[in-house]
Amino acid sequence: AQKVTQAQTEISVVEKEDVTLDCVYETRDTTYYLFWYKQPPSGELVFLIRRNSFDEQNEISGRYSWNFQKSTSSFNFTITASQVVDSAVYFCALSAGGTSYGKLTFGQGTILTVHP
Amino acid sequence: EAQVTQNPRYLITVTGKKLTVTCSQNMNHEYMSWYRQDPGLGLRQIYYSMNVEVTDKGDVPEGYKVSRKEKRNFPLILESPSPNQTSLYFCASSLRGEDTQYFGPGTRLTVL
Numbered sequence: 001a002q003k004v005t006q007a008q009t010e011i012s013v014v015e016k017e018d019v020t021l022d023c024v025y026e027t028r029d030t031t032y033y034l035f036w037y038k039q040p041p042s043g044e045l046v047f048l049i050r051r052n053s054f055d056e057q058n059e060i061s062g063r064y065s066w067n068f069q070k071s072t073s074s075f076n077f078t079i080t081a082s083q084v085v086d087s088a089v090y091f092c093a094l095s096a097g098g099t100s101y102g103k104l105t106f107g108q109g110t111i112l113t114v115h116p
Numbered sequence: 117e118a119q120v121t122q123n124p125r126y127l128i129t130v131t132g133k134k135l136t137v138t139c140s141q142n143m144n145h146e147y148m149s150w151y152r153q154d155p156g157l158g159l160r161q162i163y164y165s166m167n168v169e170v171t172d173k174g175d176v177p178e179g180y181k182v183s184r185k186e187k188r189n190f191p192l193i194l195e196s197p198s199p200n201q202t203s204l205y206f207c208a209s210s211l212r213g214e215d216t217q218y219f220g221p222g223t224r225l226t227v228l
Binding site: 043044047050093103104107109 | 147149151157164206212216217221222
């Protein structure tokens with residue numbers, strides 16, 4: 001069975017602070033994919049990143065960075081110098097092979113509020 | 117523009133009145149899926165389709181039906197809606213199952 005845990009239900013920061021969103025996953029598959037999606041107040045789901053299980057390189061995209069560590073089954077997301085527009089719900093998700101082919105298992109989501 | 121569309125975006129209905137939520141994608145994707153989003157539970161998969169005429173149950177299929185007669189369309193059918201199906205529904209598609217899934221704008225359904 002697959003499972004994704006986002007232990008932080010809500011995070012509140014002041015603009016320009018750095019913030020890290022935690023994601024811990026469980027799967028028995030050796031091939032799997034990890035994702036982060038953003039859901040702004042308007043409600044749509046915006047794709048941020050996809051990482052496969054064989055690529056443990058960290059990735060940086062502008063103010064966003066992701067830290068993938070297989071040893072701790074974690075895929076954490078850091079926003080540097082947060083902005084009000086970063087306020088949203090962030091979901092971590094896992095897709096594995098076998099009978100779960102294609103199914104995204106989502107965490108419960110972390111509500112991020114960035115105050116001016 | 118590459119996109120996944122859903123209709124309607126908002127729907128209020130009553131218990132037992134059959135309804136269909138349409139989903140269409142213009143990216144020639146093989147894989148399509150339906151999810152529901154509920155507070156505190158994240159998103160859960162209802163049904164998915166790996167290709168035309170190939171569908172299977174996700175985690176919460178009870179009370180729902182789907183069909184995939186054409187590659188671009190994947191409608192979600194509620195034969196006899198109940199209040200516990202009040203939720204935010206998302207359709208998604210990807211080139212193949214393991215690829216990134218792109219989501220439609222969502223349909224907010226209220227069953228009274």
